[in-house]
Amino acid sequence: MKIGAPKECAEGEARVALTPESAQHLQKLGHTCLVETGAGAAAGFDDTAYREAGVEVIEGAEALWEAADVVIKVREPSDAEAGRLRQGKTLISFFWPAQNEELLERCRATGANVIAMDMVPRISRAQKMDALSSTANIAGYRAVIEAGNQFGRFFTGQVTAAGKVPPAKVLVVGAGVAGLAAIGTATSLGAVVRAFDVRPEVAEQIESMGAEFLFLDFDDAEDGSESGGYAKPSSPEFREKQLALFREQAPDVDIVITTALIPGKPAPKLWLEDMVKAMKPGSVIVDLAAERGGNCDLTEPDQRIVTDNGVVIVGYTDFPSRMATQASLLYATNVRHMLTDLTPEKDGQLHHDMEDDVIRGSTVAYEGEITFPPPPPKVQ
Numbered sequence: 001m002k003i004g005a006p007k008e009c010a011e012g013e014a015r016v017a018l019t020p021e022s023a024q025h026l027q028k029l030g031h032t033c034l035v036e037t038g039a040g041a042a043a044g045f046d047d048t049a050y051r052e053a054g055v056e057v058i059e060g061a062e063a064l065w066e067a068a069d070v071v072i073k074v075r076e077p078s079d080a081e082a083g084r085l086r087q088g089k090t091l092i093s094f095f096w097p098a099q100n101e102e103l104l105e106r107c108r109a110t111g112a113n114v115i116a117m118d119m120v121p122r123i124s125r126a127q128k129m130d131a132l133s134s135t136a137n138i139a140g141y142r143a144v145i146e147a148g149n150q151f152g153r154f155f156t157g158q159v160t161a162a163g164k165v166p167p168a169k170v171l172v173v174g175a176g177v178a179g180l181a182a183i184g185t186a187t188s189l190g191a192v193v194r195a196f197d198v199r200p201e202v203a204e205q206i207e208s209m210g211a212e213f214l215f216l217d218f219d220d221a222e223d224g225s226e227s228g229g230y231a232k233p234s235s236p237e238f239r240e241k242q243l244a245l246f247r248e249q250a251p252d253v254d255i256v257i258t259t260a261l262i263p264g265k266p267a268p269k270l271w272l273e274d275m276v277k278a279m280k281p282g283s284v285i286v287d288l289a290a291e292r293g294g295n296c297d298l299t300e301p302d303q304r305i306v307t308d309n310g311v312v313i314v315g316y317t318d319f320p321s322r323m324a325t326q327a328s329l330l331y332a333t334n335v336r337h338m339l340t341d342l343t344p345e346k347d348g349q350l351h352h353d354m355e356d357d358v359i360r361g362s363t364v365a366y367e368g369e370i371t372f373p374p375p376p377p378k379v380q
C-alpha cells in the first residue's frame with residue numbers, strides 16, 4: 001500500500017505523522033511511503049531526510065491525497081481534506097468522533113475507512129499505539145518547562161555565596177499521564193512537588209517519584225475513581241473539602257500545574273479566583289485543561305495573562321506542537337504500530353480486521369457505516 005503523510009493544514013500545527021525513521025519501519029512491512037513537500041519541516045525533518053529514508057516526496061496536498069491508499073495525519077481532516085477521501089482509502093489520524101459528528105458523517109459518505117488514534121482502547125496490548133498518552137506525556141513535561149520559563153527563580157534550592165535560595169514549590173492537580181509527567185519533570189529540576197488527584201490509588205506512584213500526595217480526609221467510598229481508571233465528577237461535599245485544601249496551598253506554592261479532566265465533561269473548576277488572588281506575585285499557573293474550559297477560573301485558552309496581583313496564567317493548548325520534533329517521533333511511532341497490526345502478513349497489504357479489539361475500537365467509519373461508539377473491548 002502507499003502510505004502518505006500530508007502537511008498539516010491546521011493553523012500553528014507543526015507536527016507530522018510520518019518521520020524518516022517510521023517510514024523505514026513501514027517499508028519493511030512491504031509498504032511504500034509518500035510525504036508532501038515540506039510536511040516535516042516545522043518538526044525538523046526536511047525533504048532530503050525523507051528521500052534518504054526511501055520516501056517519495058510529492059508536491060502539493062491534492063497529489064499526495066490522490067496517490068496515497070492510506071493517509072496518515074495528526075489532526076482530524078479539514079472539510080477540504082475529507083472531500084479527498086474515496087472508497088478504498090483509509091485515513092488514520094486523531095479524530096475526536098464525539099465532538100466531530102458532522103465531519104464523521106462526511107467521511108463515512110465517501111466510503112473511506114477511518115481510524116481515530118484518540119479511540120485506541122487503553123488496554124495493555126495497545127499501549128504502543130496509545131497516542132493520547134504520548135501526547136499527554138509531552139504536554140506534562142512541556143508545562144513544567146513553560147512554568148520554569150515564566151518563573152523568575154530557580155526550581156532547585158541552592159546555597160550560594162550570594163545567599164540561600166529556597167526550592168520552588170510546585171503543586172500538580174490531577175495525576176493522570178500528563179500530571180505524572182509534570183511531577184517527574186518538576187522533581188528532576190529540584191522543586192518541592194505536591195500533587196492531588198481524586199483517585200487515591202495514584203498516591204503510591206506520586207510518592208515513588210519523590211513528590212508528596214496531598215491526602216484529603218474523606219470516606220474512601222466517596223473517592224473519585226470510576227471504572228476503567230478514569231475520574232468521575234466529585235460530590236459537592238468532596239469538592240468543598242478539595243477546594244479548602246487548595247485554599248490552604250495557594251499562598252504557599254509558587255507554581256500550579258492543573259491537568260484534571262473527567263471523560264466527556266468540561267474540565268472541573270478547581271483553582272478559583274480567590275485562590276489566584278491569594279498567590280504570591282510572580283507565581284505561575286499552567287492550565288493544561290484550557291482546551292476543555294480550564295481548571296482555573298481565570299484561564300483564557302491559548303493566552304498568557306498576568307493578573308493584577310502579578311500571577312502569570314498560561315492557557316496554551318498546543319504544548320505537543322511546541323515540541324514538534326519529539327511529539328512527531330512518538331506519534332509517528334504510535335501510527336506505525338497501528339499499521340503493523342493492520343499488516344499482519346508484512347506483505348504491504350492492509351488487513352482491516354474488525355474482530356480485533358484494538359482495530360475495531362479505533363475504527364470510526366468502515367465500508368460506508370459509522371462504527372462509533374465501539375463495543376467495549378473483550379480483553380483488558
Ligand code: NAD
Pocket residue numbers: 121122123124126127130133136173174175176177178179196197198199228229230231232234259260261262263268270
Ligand atoms: P485524564 O486526562 O482523563 O485526567 C487527568 C487526571 O485528572 C486523572 O488522573 C483524573 O483522576 C484527574 N482528576 C479528575 N477530576 C479531578 C479533580 N476534581 N481533582 C483532581 N484530579 C482530578 O486522565 P489520563 O491521563 O487519560 O489517565 C486516566 C486513566 O487511564 C489513568 O488511570 C491511567 O493510568 C489510565 N491509562 C491507562 C493506559 C493503558 O492501560 N494503556 C494508558 C494511559 C492511561
